[in-house]
Structures are given as C-alpha cells and as structure tokens.
Amino acid sequence: xxxxxxxxxxxxxxxxxxxxxxxxxxxxxxxxxxxxxxxxxxxxxxxxxxxxxxxxxxxxxxxxxxxxxxxxxxxxxxxxxxxxxxxxxxxxxxxxxxxxxxxxxxxxxxxxxxxxxxxxxxxxxxxxxxxxxxxxxxxxxxxxxxxxxxxxxxxxxxxxxxxxxxxxxxxxxxxxx
Numbered sequence: 001x002x003x004x005x006x007x008x009x010x011x012x013x014x015x016x017x018x019x020x021x022x023x024x025x026x027x028x029x030x031x032x033x034x035x036x037x038x039x040x041x042x043x044x045x046x047x048x049x050x051x052x053x054x055x056x057x058x059x060x061x062x063x064x065x066x067x068x069x070x071x072x073x074x075x076x077x078x079x080x081x082x083x084x085x086x087x088x089x090x091x092x093x094x095x096x097x098x099x100x101x102x103x104x105x106x107x108x109x110x111x112x113x114x115x116x117x118x119x120x121x122x123x124x125x126x127x128x129x130x131x132x133x134x135x136x137x138x139x140x141x142x143x144x145x146x147x148x149x150x151x152x153x154x155x156x157x158x159x160x161x162x163x164x165x166x167x168x169x170x171x172x173x174x175x176x177x
Contacts, residue, residue: 015093073134113160120153
C-alpha cells in the first residue's frame with residue numbers, strides 16, 4: 001500500500017503541474033486573443049496571422065506556441081479546450097490526492113470521484129457538440145476523443161459507486177468497534 005501512496009503523490013504533483021500548464025496556457029492565449037481583437041494592428045502582440053491561420057508565439061520569442069484557423073469559432077474552441085483540460089487535470093489531481101491518504105474510503109475520495117465522473121461524462125460531449133455547431137468541421141478524431149473521455153467518465157462513475165459503498169461499510173465498522 002505504501003507504493004500506491006507514493007505513486008499517488010507523484011501523480012498528484014504531475015496532475016497539478018499539467019493543470020497549471022493548461023491553466024496558464026488558457027490565460028495567456030485568452031489575453032493574446034483578446035488584445036488582438038481589441039488592437040488588431042498592434043505589432044507588439046505575440047501573434048502572427050498567416051493566410052487563414054493564426055499563430056500565438058511564446059512570450060518574447062518568434063517560436064510558435066499555438067496554431068489554429070483564424071475563424072472565431074476555432075479561437076473560442078481552443079480556449080474552451082485549454083480550460084477544460086486545466087479542470088480535467090485539477091480534478092484528476094484531487095483523485096490522486098485522495099488515494100495518497102491513510103484511509104482510501106473517505107468522503108473526500110467519494111466526492112472527488114463523483115466530480116470527475118460527472119465532468120468526464122458531460123463536458124466532452126458538450127464540447128464536441130459545441131465544436132460541431134460552431135466550426136461545422138467535427139470529424140472522427142474529435143468524436144473518438146470525446147468517446148474516450150466519456151468512457152473514462154463511466155469507469156470513474158462505477159469506481160465512485162464502489163468507493164461510496166466502501167466508505168459506508170468503513171463508517172459502519174468504525175461504529176461497531
């Protein structure tokens with residue numbers, strides 16, 4: 001069990017780092033796209049427009065950070081995806097945090113699994129529908145990605161039910177001792 005706790009702690013840190021990277025990427029991309037919309041002729045912005053695509057550059061460099069089509073729907077979709085993955089990894093970190101505790105079957109673990117499963121069941125489908133409506137360009141790759149996240153949501157929904165039962169049994173056992 002010590003190995004599981006150690007792995008959970010490592011994965012919690014990795015998930016927190018990824019949530020931070022996606023969150024910072026969202027904030028930076030949002031700021032650049034917003035400033036580009038407000039000041040389209042500003043040459044000081046870290047964004048380049050090439051034909052039908054835009055390229056957001058890393059700060060203070062000419063190295064591309066994010067490339068997408070110039071359509072407003074794609075710009076909005078990129079922001080939604082970055083924010084969704086920031087939340088996804090944050091919730092995943094909450095689950096790993098619960099697994100690193102002395103007691104695994106806790107109310108915190110049940111809540112973390114419940115939040116993660118509900119988000120994994122609803123958000124990918126909503127994003128896929130949003131993408132299909134706004135860009136009119138949803139393909140098999142996007143559908144498969146949404147399906148993988150949806151299946152992950154189903155799996156964690158079952159896991160949440162198991163943990164809820166384990167938590168209740170543990171509570172009953174604590175009362176009888």
